[in-house]
Amino acid sequence: MTFPKVVVFVNALIPLVLLLWDVYNKRVGPNPLEFATRTTGMLTLVFLSLTVAVTPLRKIFGINSLVKVRRMLGLFAFFYGALHLLTYVWFDRWFNLISVVQDVAKRPFILFGMLAFVLMLPLAITSTNKMVKRLGGKRWAMLHRLVYLSAIAGVVHFWMLVKSDTRLPLTFGFILLFLLGYRLLAKYAPANQPNASLFRD
């Protein structure tokens, strides 16, 4: 593993280590399950946003080496998303899948969460070098645009479950809007405009 990857790997695991440490020491407040669910959910959104931020950051600031850690960021989004789902299916539903289905029918925001996770599945599966070769670069890149939909579904999921203070979900929403909007602009902005250089390599 190269050094930048080690840095990302260690930092991405720090929240999990601190979360487990706090749970072990009973420092997670009166509702530990809600705490674990909320924290892992938030981390999923953070890593999804970081993954989607790589391309704009590369283009605006010219830090091309960022692309080398993108796969790892994406896999951590998947990892925390899986933990988030697990806390719900395990501690809230005790692996009773019928009760999960009933719950989803009554709480549509869960459906968006599930959608966000399911969309990440094929991306995690095809994340190896071998799979990139097997699919061919173009098709692989096409498939991995699903990450945009996953991030959108994740933010909608968060926004729908909040009672009235929507500031945090909206913050994620605006960040995502910028990161995705940037791509559209970069694609369609005419190259001969004076400020177009911002949007090109």
Add this chain to the structure above:
Amino acid sequence: MAEKSEKVTDKDVYLNRRRFIQAAVMAGTATASTLLYRRLNPPPAERVEGEKIQGVAKAPTTEAIKEGFAVNDKRTPLDAITNYNNFYEFDTSKGGVAYAVKGFITRPWTVSVEGLVNKPKIFDIDELLKFPLEERTYRLRCVEGWSMVIPWIGFPLQKLLEKVEPTSQARYVAFQTLLDPQRMPNQRTGILDWPYVEGLRLDEAMHPLTIMATGMYDETLPPQDGAPIRLVVPWKYGFKSIKSVVKISLVADEPPTTWNIQAPDEYGFYSNVNPNVPHPRWSQATERRIGEYGRRDTLLFNGYAEQVAYLYQGMDLVKNF
């Protein structure tokens, strides 16, 4: 030759420097990540002890349970009650309220009881604390799907209303929380329509289970739980039990209520605990009791059907949710 050795760094030195920089980057980012996580997820706040309340009447248990004044369920620990609060005037995260209320001053404090009454009066908090106090151990069910068991100290609202003599036109009671953005910082934001207002039908307000609480666990109320005085209506969702009350008005028509203004199709005026009426975004059939794993069944009127069901006879509880 001497010139050359100055320009080209020795390979060993180069590698050492590289390793040093790497170690610094690793330590720096790891520290930053740890601090960021800690800032976003602070540990539960230390509890500030209240003043001890003396001379509280505690009813004999079997009789109290029959009347709904006590329950057999295990009480929620004080540390849990004071670190898991919905009090949007201070903070919208349940763990953050205990931090945000630090330094909240509740003296001087008055409660104005007014409107359609013969003897309107502004009560000083110290006067209210002299009402004969009782202990009432109630279940509290939040509309979000969690619950607690809390030993409140307080007096029936009925006793206060009798003092001001409601007129025959009075049919509802309207309550209002303090409005003071200096002391309640989130009132500077627009997340809710301030001040927080709530309401009850007069017969609900006069019911013996409806109390004004001034303490819990034999101590004065902590700020996060509605100091210095709050309403407690145990058969309704928690948000009906308005905190830090400064005004109580007797009125003729159904008064506006904050969450109903915010989302009329989600929070009704009555908001009685009812497992058969789902919230539009989640089921109300079960709840998580704080301190327990898994979920337990939610009871009609939060388990107080025997005491309060008669208030709603002939009413469609689905329509009047």
